[in-house]
Structure formats: C-alpha cells, structure tokens
Amino acid sequence: MTHKIAILGASGYTGAELIRLIAEHPNMEIVALSGERKAGQSMAEVFPHLRHLDLPVLCKIDEIDFAGIDLCFCALPHKTSQEVIRALPSTLRIVDLSADFRLRDPEAYRKWYGNDHVALEQQAEAVYGLTEFYRDQIRTARLVAGTGCNAATGQYVLRPLIAAGVIDLDEIILDLKCAVSGAGRSLKENLLHAELSEGYNAYAVGGTHRHLGEFDQEFSALAGRPVQVQFTPHLIPANRGILATAYVRGDAQTVFETLAAAYADEPFLHVLPFGETPSTHHVRGSNHCHIGVTGDRLAGRAIVIAALDNLTKGSSGQALQNANLMLGETETTGLTMAPLFP
Amino acid sequence: MTHKIAILGASGYTGAELIRLIAEHPNMEIVALSGERKAGQSMAEVFPHLRHLDLPVLCKIDEIDFAGIDLCFCALPHKTSQEVIRALPSTLRIVDLSADFRLRDPEAYRKWYGNDHVALEQQAEAVYGLTEFYRDQIRTARLVAGTGCNAATGQYVLRPLIAAGVIDLDEIILDLKCAVSGAGRSLKENLLHAELSEGYNAYAVGGTHRHLGEFDQEFSALAGRPVQVQFTPHLIPANRGILATAYVRGDAQTVFETLAAAYADEPFLHVLPFGETPSTHHVRGSNHCHIGVTGDRLAGRAIVIAALDNLTKGSSGQALQNANLMLGETETTGLTMAPLFP
Amino acid sequence: MTHKIAILGASGYTGAELIRLIAEHPNMEIVALSGERKAGQSMAEVFPHLRHLDLPVLCKIDEIDFAGIDLCFCALPHKTSQEVIRALPSTLRIVDLSADFRLRDPEAYRKWYGNDHVALEQQAEAVYGLTEFYRDQIRTARLVAGTGCNAATGQYVLRPLIAAGVIDLDEIILDLKCAVSGAGRSLKENLLHAELSEGYNAYAVGGTHRHLGEFDQEFSALAGRPVQVQFTPHLIPANRGILATAYVRGDAQTVFETLAAAYADEPFLHVLPFGETPSTHHVRGSNHCHIGVTGDRLAGRAIVIAALDNLTKGSSGQALQNANLMLGETETTGLTMAPLFP
Amino acid sequence: MTHKIAILGASGYTGAELIRLIAEHPNMEIVALSGERKAGQSMAEVFPHLRHLDLPVLCKIDEIDFAGIDLCFCALPHKTSQEVIRALPSTLRIVDLSADFRLRDPEAYRKWYGNDHVALEQQAEAVYGLTEFYRDQIRTARLVAGTGCNAATGQYVLRPLIAAGVIDLDEIILDLKCAVSGAGRSLKENLLHAELSEGYNAYAVGGTHRHLGEFDQEFSALAGRPVQVQFTPHLIPANRGILATAYVRGDAQTVFETLAAAYADEPFLHVLPFGETPSTHHVRGSNHCHIGVTGDRLAGRAIVIAALDNLTKGSSGQALQNANLMLGETETTGLTMAPLFP
Structure with a gap:
C-alpha cells in the first residue's frame, strides 16, 4: 500500500x-x-x-x-x-x-x-x-x-548516561560544532560563502541557544530533578554535520558500556570501539550516528563525542x-x- | 536471484x-x-x-x-x-x-x-x-x-553533435573543471586541503591529458575521419563533480535539438531547457548528468555545458x-x- | 607628506x-x-x-x-x-x-x-x-x-597579443573561473555557503556578461577594428581569485615572447616560464598576476592562463x-x- | 642596519x-x-x-x-x-x-x-x-x-586568570578547533582535501596531545602547584586558524576584567567587549589574537574564547x-x- x-x-x-x-x-x-x-x-x-x-x-x-x-x-x-x-x-x-x-x-x-x-x-x-x-x-x-538537530545529538550522547546515573548531573559540558545548513536557507551575511568558508566561531554563547529548552525538559524528566547542561554551539565551514563533544564526570569505561548497551540493537546509533573518535565525514547524507567514548588523563572524566548529519x-x-x-x-x-x- | x-x-x-x-x-x-x-x-x-x-x-x-x-x-x-x-x-x-x-x-x-x-x-x-x-x-x-570520468563528460556533450554532423569537427574546445576525488586517494602535495582549498588551476595543459586518447578514438570513429579536440582540465577545490564547458561551431538551436532528441529516453542524461546552465551542485552523489545549451552572441557558435559526479x-x-x-x-x-x- | x-x-x-x-x-x-x-x-x-x-x-x-x-x-x-x-x-x-x-x-x-x-x-x-x-x-x-576584475584579467592575457597582431582576432575564447567575493557582499541564495561550496557552474553564458563591454571597447580600440571575444565566466567555490583560460590562434612561442617582452618591467605582472601554469593559490591577497603560456597539441593554437586576486x-x-x-x-x-x- | x-x-x-x-x-x-x-x-x-x-x-x-x-x-x-x-x-x-x-x-x-x-x-x-x-x-x-600554536592560544586565554587566582584551577576545560596547516605539509590521508573538507572530528582525545606538556609546565609554574587542564583538539576544514573555547569556573565579569587589564597595552592581544565572541575569520593572516568572555547561564561559570592564526x-x-x-x-x-x- x-x-x-x-x-x-x-x-x-x-x-x-x-x-x-x-x-x-x-x-x-x-x-x-x-x-x-x-x-x-x-x-x-x-x-x-x-x-x-x-x-x-x-x-x-x-x-x-x-x-x-x-x-x-x-x-x-x-x-x-x-x-x-x-x-x-x-x-x-x-x-x-x-x-x-x-x-x-x-x-x-x-x-x-x-x-x-x-x-x-x-x-x-x-x-x-x-x-x-x-x-x-x-x-x-x-x-x-x-x-532540534543539536538537541538530538546531545541527547544521543547523554540520555543513557543520565538515565543510568553514571555521570555527575551538575558537571555536563556540551561543546557543539554545527555545519551551516542547520541555519536553513536564510539570507544572512554570516552564512555567505565569503564570510563563512575558511573560518569558524562560537555563537549563542553562555546558555542562550534555544535547544537548551529541549535539553532542560528531557534531561530533567529523565533524572527526576532539574538538570542544566552547559552548551556552546560553534559554526563550522561545512554544509552538513554536527559534532557534539561532551565533557562528563564518571568512569569512562562505565560510560562506554552504558552507551554500548543502550544502543546495541539500534539500527542507526553506532557506538565505536572504546577510544575511537567519530567524524562528521563518515555520516554525511546518512541516517547514522557515530558515538565514541574516551577517558581523559584526569581520572573520573570521560569525553563522549557524537557525529550525525543535521539534515538527515x-x-x-x-x-x-x-x-x-x-x-x-x-x-x-x-x-x-x-x-x-x- | x-x-x-x-x-x-x-x-x-x-x-x-x-x-x-x-x-x-x-x-x-x-x-x-x-x-x-x-x-x-x-x-x-x-x-x-x-x-x-x-x-x-x-x-x-x-x-x-x-x-x-x-x-x-x-x-x-x-x-x-x-x-x-x-x-x-x-x-x-x-x-x-x-x-x-x-x-x-x-x-x-x-x-x-x-x-x-x-x-x-x-x-x-x-x-x-x-x-x-x-x-x-x-x-x-x-x-x-x-x-575515464572526463572522457565520459566530454562525450555526453559531443557524441550526438559529431554523429549528427551539426558542428565543425575542427573547432571543438573542451574546457573542463574537475573536483579532486578524480585524482584518487593518492598522497600528493597538491591534493592536500591546505594546498587545494581556496584556489584553482589548470593542469595537463596543451593536449597532454591521457583522456584525449579516448576522445580521439571515439570521436574519430564516430565521424569516420580524424577528430582532435582541444582539451584543458582544471582542478577545482571541491570533492566531487565535473563541469565540461564545450565551445562548438554550429547553430545553437540545432545543437540543442540534437542533444535533446538523442537523450530523450535516457534515464540519467537530462538536457535542460535551452539557455539554462547546469551545476555540479545538482548532481552530487547521483548518477545523473545535466546538460545545458546556450547560443553565444557571436552567430554560429554554441556553448554546451555538462555536469556530472565523477565518482558516480x-x-x-x-x-x-x-x-x-x-x-x-x-x-x-x-x-x-x-x-x-x- | x-x-x-x-x-x-x-x-x-x-x-x-x-x-x-x-x-x-x-x-x-x-x-x-x-x-x-x-x-x-x-x-x-x-x-x-x-x-x-x-x-x-x-x-x-x-x-x-x-x-x-x-x-x-x-x-x-x-x-x-x-x-x-x-x-x-x-x-x-x-x-x-x-x-x-x-x-x-x-x-x-x-x-x-x-x-x-x-x-x-x-x-x-x-x-x-x-x-x-x-x-x-x-x-x-x-x-x-x-x-572590472574579470575585464582586467582578460586584458592582461590579451592586450599585448592583440596589439602585436600575433593572434587571430576572430578566434578568441576566454573561459573564466571566478571566486565568489567578486559578487560582493550581497544576500543571494546562490552565494550562501550551503549553495556554493562543493560545486561550480557557469553563469552569464552566451556573451551576456557586462564586462564584455570593456573587452569590446578596449580590444577594438587596440586593434583598430571591431573585436568580439567569446567570454564565459564560471563561479568557483573559493573566496578570492580569478583564473582566465584563453584559447587563441597563433604561434605559442611567439605568444609567449610577446607577453614576456610586454611585461618584462612590470612589478606585478609575471610571465611564467613557457609551459608552466599559474594558480590562484599563488596570488591570493596580493597585487601580483601570474601568466602562463602553453602550446596546444594542435599546431597554431596557444593557451594563455592568468591568475590574480579579484579583490586586490x-x-x-x-x-x-x-x-x-x-x-x-x-x-x-x-x-x-x-x-x-x- | x-x-x-x-x-x-x-x-x-x-x-x-x-x-x-x-x-x-x-x-x-x-x-x-x-x-x-x-x-x-x-x-x-x-x-x-x-x-x-x-x-x-x-x-x-x-x-x-x-x-x-x-x-x-x-x-x-x-x-x-x-x-x-x-x-x-x-x-x-x-x-x-x-x-x-x-x-x-x-x-x-x-x-x-x-x-x-x-x-x-x-x-x-x-x-x-x-x-x-x-x-x-x-x-x-x-x-x-x-x-606550540595550540599552546599559545590556550595560554592567552588562561595565563592571566591562573596568575590572578580568579578561576578554579582544577576545573579547566579547553576545547580547541584547529585548521589543517597546523599539521604541516605532510602527506597523510586525513589531510587530503577529499578527506578533510566538508567534515570535522576530534583527535588526540583524552589528554594525549603533546602540547599538554607546555600547558602543564607553564600553568603549574604560574600557579605554584600542579595544574592539569582537560584539552581536546578538533580538526576543522579550514587552512588557518585556531579557536580555543575554555570553560572555566569563576565570576565571568572578573574573568573579563582580569584579561582586559592584562592585555590593555598589548599590540596584538585584543579583548572584545564583554559578551562578544571572536572568529578565526577575523584574524587570518595576521598577528592578532581576539579574545571574548561570556558568562554562562549557570552562575560562577565563564566561557573564554580566543582566535588566532596558527601560522602567524x-x-x-x-x-x-x-x-x-x-x-x-x-x-x-x-x-x-x-x-x-x-
């Protein structure tokens, strides 16, 4: 049919x-x-x-x-x-x-x-x-x-960790890198090729990006208490892609296992082997999301990075x-x- | 099966x-x-x-x-x-x-x-x-x-015109613009991002590119006499795409009609309305080829442009x-x- | 002072x-x-x-x-x-x-x-x-x-050749590749990074670009008779640069010598050794113009290519x-x- | 002389x-x-x-x-x-x-x-x-x-803050975005235009980048005690530029004033008005460094961002x-x- x-x-x-x-x-x-x-x-x-x-x-x-x-x-x-x-x-x-x-x-x-x-x-x-x-x-x-495209990326990184209680809820930093198509087909100076290519910058710094509304709603509901993350998006000279770098407090191996278990049966969410890092190059034009977990040299800290195509x-x-x-x-x-x- | x-x-x-x-x-x-x-x-x-x-x-x-x-x-x-x-x-x-x-x-x-x-x-x-x-x-x-990827593009532009005898066989110029993936995954200085992005240049100038062997073979066979085109490729800072700009002598409307008729039933070859110009943007990652014909201000000259994805x-x-x-x-x-x- | x-x-x-x-x-x-x-x-x-x-x-x-x-x-x-x-x-x-x-x-x-x-x-x-x-x-x-920036590039290639009478005045083709800053800081869809990067196309095809007015005026005055070139500009995904590929009829060595002599004392116009090709990479942000001459495999035809920064x-x-x-x-x-x- | x-x-x-x-x-x-x-x-x-x-x-x-x-x-x-x-x-x-x-x-x-x-x-x-x-x-x-180019950028952000004691020394995260020329003219697959343009990724994740040796040496000497920052570099599809996003704990206004005072007489270090964010677009090819400070919505947290040209x-x-x-x-x-x- x-x-x-x-x-x-x-x-x-x-x-x-x-x-x-x-x-x-x-x-x-x-x-x-x-x-x-x-x-x-x-x-x-x-x-x-x-x-x-x-x-x-x-x-x-x-x-x-x-x-x-x-x-x-x-x-x-x-x-x-x-x-x-x-x-x-x-x-x-x-x-x-x-x-x-x-x-x-x-x-x-x-x-x-x-x-x-x-x-x-x-x-x-x-x-x-x-x-x-x-x-x-x-x-x-x-x-x-x-x-939201940023909101989806951040949630793929963080939801299982918040739900499982394996990270400190008050110490979550999300540093996001977004390609330009996320801004739509709007005619703005900073979206011109001449102004965007070959350079990059943060925007909506300081917790002012609207997708924080989604993060707050979803993470707080999951945790059963208010959760507020730090979130800073950056505009990158590329057309498609979001890379979310999350800095969390918790045991890196546990973080990895929690994500790997949560997404084991998901057709589109792929947790890379521990220590590998995803790239937006490898998801462009697809519905896949790659997620990588690494431990920092500082004990008790993990870095979780996710890559997906914002338009797909x-x-x-x-x-x-x-x-x-x-x-x-x-x-x-x-x-x-x-x-x-x- | x-x-x-x-x-x-x-x-x-x-x-x-x-x-x-x-x-x-x-x-x-x-x-x-x-x-x-x-x-x-x-x-x-x-x-x-x-x-x-x-x-x-x-x-x-x-x-x-x-x-x-x-x-x-x-x-x-x-x-x-x-x-x-x-x-x-x-x-x-x-x-x-x-x-x-x-x-x-x-x-x-x-x-x-x-x-x-x-x-x-x-x-x-x-x-x-x-x-x-x-x-x-x-x-x-x-x-x-x-x-060859360049050879394919040039032939989509020229074969029906040569076969139909609607252009001057001794006055064909093919100015090609190619993206970098055509050079393969080879480690050469000029293919580095730092050396290629934000600039462009011709290469194999003067009739030395190997795809000329294919042009000569195919066009001469079609015409039943030796045909040698001028062909200059240029390397463009993009990953996929070939744009072939052909300068030919012949009636532009006839050129258009010849191509339109030749490709009327082709699933992947699309002749644009007369006067429109194709772009590699619009074929990326696909098996389609867009072809546009325009008449020059000088009578008896036409410009035929084709765009396709070199890897597809x-x-x-x-x-x-x-x-x-x-x-x-x-x-x-x-x-x-x-x-x-x- | x-x-x-x-x-x-x-x-x-x-x-x-x-x-x-x-x-x-x-x-x-x-x-x-x-x-x-x-x-x-x-x-x-x-x-x-x-x-x-x-x-x-x-x-x-x-x-x-x-x-x-x-x-x-x-x-x-x-x-x-x-x-x-x-x-x-x-x-x-x-x-x-x-x-x-x-x-x-x-x-x-x-x-x-x-x-x-x-x-x-x-x-x-x-x-x-x-x-x-x-x-x-x-x-x-x-x-x-x-x-005009295109007009300047084309004239650097052609003026000495027309003045010296070493090329056929009725057989001049100028295929130009321009970076996007030439279009200015204007808010147009096709100038957006998302629409321009990673692709390229011709525009103003068929002798409709306004810089032809300058070519006609200057070349005709130089030659003492009407001269009309074919001129097709292409928009390239880069911010600065113009590359003009000129197809002319004449002896390549003579073409080279004519240009080399004409610009021998010019501080900003550099004729490369015969057979070398310039690149917009090598003039970006500068007031220099590089010019290269090559003979085609077809006798009596030469290709002259010039590169300069359109904004400088x-x-x-x-x-x-x-x-x-x-x-x-x-x-x-x-x-x-x-x-x-x- | x-x-x-x-x-x-x-x-x-x-x-x-x-x-x-x-x-x-x-x-x-x-x-x-x-x-x-x-x-x-x-x-x-x-x-x-x-x-x-x-x-x-x-x-x-x-x-x-x-x-x-x-x-x-x-x-x-x-x-x-x-x-x-x-x-x-x-x-x-x-x-x-x-x-x-x-x-x-x-x-x-x-x-x-x-x-x-x-x-x-x-x-x-x-x-x-x-x-x-x-x-x-x-x-x-x-x-x-x-x-090191990354080390310089991070230090411009952090040295005055560490010296003045206005941030928490154990809670410093440095998320860096670097252009590709920082990797030099080396022939590596991931530096090819085809592999780098249009995508981005982190590398040397988890505190393994060598410039950490400089951060540790300099910050610890400044503080008079061991200081270890978290540092994650990302490779961005651009040729020149470093953008360092630092997440620090301290009063944002104090952070701003400390930096503004420290660099008031510096010819090349420019602290932007409070709340503005720098871009690598605006320092390319120059010896200038732009630094911006913003407070997060979470009290007691500031984001400091610096942009410079890695090669200059x-x-x-x-x-x-x-x-x-x-x-x-x-x-x-x-x-x-x-x-x-x-």
Missing part, C-alpha cells in the same frame, strides 16, 4: 531532504508540496537537483486537499508551523520539523521563543520525536514534534523514521543509504 | 563508491573485497563511513575463490589492472574501472600511457563502457572497460549501470538515488 | 580591502569612511577583522567635508556611484571602483547596463584604470575608472596603484605584500 | 610564512634558506606564491656560512631541530619553531615526545617564546623556543616578534598587516 504524503514548506533544506529520502521509499508517494512564496514553481526551479523526479508543482497550503493525505510533513519556520497545524484537519497525521511542539510546558516555550503559543491543544497531544526514546508513543501519535538524522531522516512508525512501515525503510564519502 | 560480487581495489574512492551503491542494490551481494596493502583490515578501518555495513574483510586477490563470483569490479590502478585481469578466469564477467582497456589500438595505448600493454587478448574483447552508446555490446560483454556517473555508477546490463538486471537498479544538496 | 583619504562605500568587500591595504601605506591616512545604511557604526562592528585599526566611524556621504580630502575612493554600487560622483567637488581626485565610468561610449553603457548615464560630463574625463596600459593618463587624471589586483589593489600614481607616490607603495599561502 | 637572516627548513609552511613576513620587514634580509630534500631548487619551485621575491636558492644546512648570519630561524621538524641546533655556532641567535626546546624538564620532554633529548645544554639556555609573558628574557636570549601569531609571526626583540628592533615591525577577509 502506498501512503500519500504532503510536505509543507518544501522550498527549504529540510523539505528538499525529505523529498530526497521519500523518493527512494517504496511505499510513499508525494502528492502535495507547498511553498507559499514560490507557489506555482516547479521543484526543478526551486531545487534543480530534484529535476529528475516527477513531483507536484509547489502550491499554497490552502490549495491542498488534505482528505487524500495519509501523512503530512511540516517543514515550516517556527511560529508559522503552529498557526498552520492548528488549522489542519484534527485527524491528519503530522510530523512537524519546527520547534513549535517540542516543549511541553507553555511557559518554557514562551521563555525560549519569546511569544505565546497559539496551538496549545495540539501542543498537548504532540509526542517528542526522538525516535529511539519515544518509539511506542510515536507509533500511535497523531502529531510528532521533530527534535538530525531532522528529515528522523522525521521519516517517525513517519514509518506512525504508518506501520518498517522503521528503517528509505533510510538505509550509506553516507557519501568523500 | 542475488548476484555474487567481488570488488578488487576496494580501498580507493571508486571502490568505496561501488560499495555505497551496491549496498542498496536488491539483487547484489558483495562476497569479496581486495586491497593488497590493507589486506586483513575491515572496511570500517579503511572507510569508517561504511562501518554500518556487513562486509567481507579486505583480502589479497589471490585469496579470492572466483568460482563463486558472478561479476567482478576491478578498481585497481592503471597497469596493475591489466596484469590482474589477464590472470583472472577467462569466463569471469568483469567491469574494469581503470584506463587499461579503454583504447582499442595498442599503439594508442602505448602513446598515452607510456608502456606496452600486457593483456592484449583481453583488450581485444573489451567493450567500451559508455553505457548509453554501447548498451547492446555491454549486455553480452564479458569485459567492460569503464570510461563518471566512474562507479557507470560501472554498476554496466554490470546491471551484463547481469540481466534493470539498468537503473541501485542508481536512482537523488543528488545530495546542500 | 601624508595624503588624506576618504573611502565611500566602506562596508563592502572592496572597501574593506582598500582599508586593509591603506593601513600599511606609509603616506596615506584614512580620514573619512562612508556607509549609508551602516552610518554611525564603527568598522569593528561592520568588519571585525579591522578592529585593531584606528579608523573613523562610518558616516553618510553628505557628512564628509571634502575640502580636506586629497583623494577619494568610491566603492559604491553601480548607478549609485555616478549619482554620487556627479555631486562631488569637481576638483576632487577620485578613483572609482564601480562600472560607471569604464565605458566611454554612452550607448555602450546603456546597452550593457540598461539605463542612461547621469554623469556624462564626468564620464568624459574619466581615465580607464588598467594601470599598466594607462599609466601616463592616470598620473594626471582627476577621475580614474577602475576596471582586480579591484582595490589596482585602485591603490592608480591612487599612488595620481598622488605622485611610488606606484608599488603599500602593494608589495606577498600572497597568503596556504 | 639590516640584519642578515637564515631560515632552516624553508620548504614547510612555517618557513614560507616567515618569508612572507620578513619580505616586508624593513631591516631584515634573508641571506640563506635551507631545505635538505629540496636543496638546489628555487623558492619559486617550492612555493610559487613567493616567486616575485628575490630569494636565495634552497641549500643544505652545511652549505651555510653562519659567520655572516645575525639570526637564524629554525623551522625544522621535531627531533631534527635539536640535532641541528646542537651543531650550530654557540653564539648564533636562534629562534626555533619546533617543539624541541619548549619543555624545560628533560623527563617531561621524554614523556611527551618519546625520546631522549640530545641537546640538553641548549635546552637549558632556551627561553620559552610566548612573547607577551617572556619579553625581558627574550630580549637577551640566544635561543628562543617558539611555543601561533608560529611564524610569534617567531618574528621574538626575533625583533632579540635584535633590538621594534617588537611589531613587519607584523602590523591587517587580516585577510574574506
């Missing part, structure tokens, strides 16, 4: 990545693509790399007949997403890739995003989309909130993985492609 | 690219991988991006039992390839990715490669592997010689396309993935 | 490059910097790489007292430049970096730029700023029009070289820094 | 960088350049970007007459350097850029470098070359040991700064060039 799929916001990078993945999915068919500003254009115009595919022309959201849609991916900007989803049929299965439904607490949402949420009813039913930890709820969910495992791949679960498909269908190297 | 596949020279880029592609092929199974210098190592060590795959450990060629192999890809260096293939079972289906069997004339081989060919018998039976133009012979071939359509993707034909598979199986963008 | 310098349009790349160069000039002092939209900001905000310099705050043009200015660099966008320069004191020495005063023929200007020129009086007195060929006029000029020799370095001449300084002062490699 | 300068090991990146800088120095003249493997070659062959300079041909070290040399830069590999320097005239002023004379304790040297030191006499007289902290000793030194301030620029002091020149001569951006 072929599932009819709509993608709202198909003119951005996560929309294009969804199309790339779904094009290879044997049981999904894209029947509608929206792009408000580019409505009427073909995907060949908006993303020439997709010109070989037979795809619907971009339309406006209100031109879509959702009656025939089995599942809708929503790749719209924050704030827009909640307004759109509020108005969609209440029975439509939705995987949202924005930040709008990630935070369960409306207060936390307001704190990190600066505005009141306008779709609290939908927010209440949303399931957090970190597949490996919310599988059962996702299977039966109507609305799944895809995680960190966003659209995760979204498809969730959609597979919601539609009763095998979780890995359409997601088994190997990374592109070099 | 699953075909048993061997890949000789699996520790180079074209070998790794073959594995990436075959891993998604429903009817192929990799049963042997060779790498003389790295024999005994796992692919996870040699190419960590393939660590999620269940692959044979690298072995030496003489450890492989070819009796159980349906088809062997040979991704060895020039000169080594002919020595190895000469010694393989004479009934084994082989797709060779080296330059060793591309030139039919031993004199031409000696001229361009500087040594005598040691496998003239195999050379005599080899079929030139430019799929779209040698399909029928490839279907029944035992040994197929994959084309220019090498390993082409090889798999040929293997599909040789094994009775659908030609496009395992090759339909969309490009990776960004 | 220290010359008082103003730079209009200091918030763009050519403005910043001028500041970088002038900061090391022993006899120039920057006393005014304009930036309409960023007036009131310090240069440390606009270009943090200049924060160590003691520079004036950005102001609006009409806030500048030009009475105390010895020379004004105008790094404004096309069209804006002519409006501004028309209103500046008629005795003020000006080096303009825009396209506005490059074309002597108002018809040609209208053809290539699509609008009527509003400062025809100033246009009439402007001297074309290709230093090596207009030195004497520049020394006494009040208004110098900096050349192609724009701001050229501008400073001209300013030195206008102010009676040694031509090379402030311009002798070596390229940055790697 | 012009000082006669020799550079040993001129065929590597730090050697070339020294030449770039010294070429603009008004009072230095390069009279000898050594390169054992490339002896007899001109610099134009080894580094074509230096072809415009009038430089000595590369020779072997034993061909140099050191009698006429005022100061010798030694840019040789570790281990080679100590063997060479041991044999040089004992009165010759030397600035060594290798690791050989950085560690005062022969045991520490053996621990981090794995071999016995063969020039203990010279080691005993060597002065550690971190200019800002060893100025007086450097002025009268005969042999100065240039610091981190190595050859520092070396020239020291040479200026040793020769009685103004410290900043030849080092005032602005960064190259973009």
